[in-house]
Amino acid sequence: MRLMMTALLGLGLLAAPVSAKPPLREVAAIDDALLDVGIADAIRDHCPTIEARLIKATAFLWRLKGQANDLGYTDAEIDAYRKSDAEKERLKARGRAFFKARGVDTSDPQSYCALGLEEIQKQSRIGSLLRAK
Template identity: 65%
Template sequence: MRKVMIALISLSMLATPVAAKPPLRDVAAVDDALLYLGLADRIRNECPDISARMFRALGYLNDIQKTAKSLGYSDDEIDAYRKSDAEKARMKSRGAAYLKANGVDTSDPQSYCALGRAEIQKSSRIGSLLRAK
């Protein structure tokens, strides 16, 4: 009887569904962090008066990966998300919306500078990745 109970308990544990992880795009701690990193990179590339805090940016990137791994995502899942053309396009669209909402005229490098300086001034996540020259 004891062996039967152990077998039934074991089977019930196997039959318990494993909670599915949401797509990484739905994990704000990862998706938003990558957006901020991308925006900081865009600002520093477009504005001649602002540069990147490269060591801080690399550390931030490592933190994003650690966060995803701590949530149970594998390196393959992280790479698939990071390299996905659909996700890149979605992130580019989110970035464009952020820039537009914050007054950036993509034909005017000084508007990127104004946003970059504002982000640095308010010590936002984006601003923490940038440095005024």
């Protein structure tokens, strides 16, 4: 009996880490999508000839939240991730690296415009959240 209890307890301990959810920052489908929303927002904020597709962006964010819920994350966990100053800064750093890698001169609005138009033309996820005026 003791052997059976030990075996069951051992199986329970082995199963626990497998069922634990990773932090949302480690769920690429969520984190990368949120990064793309931030990049699109920065493009529309810095480029005077590109604007956000607000209805599409809002619907996208609601679907993203639903996807996180479907993965087992609670609204409280999603809000904590979304409102975390550390996570915001981490995503901003990833955004700065993205812009640098794409050759955006942060002091030149036209470089944001060029990137935005390229993303719109490619019909990327970033581009789908933007429209040229």
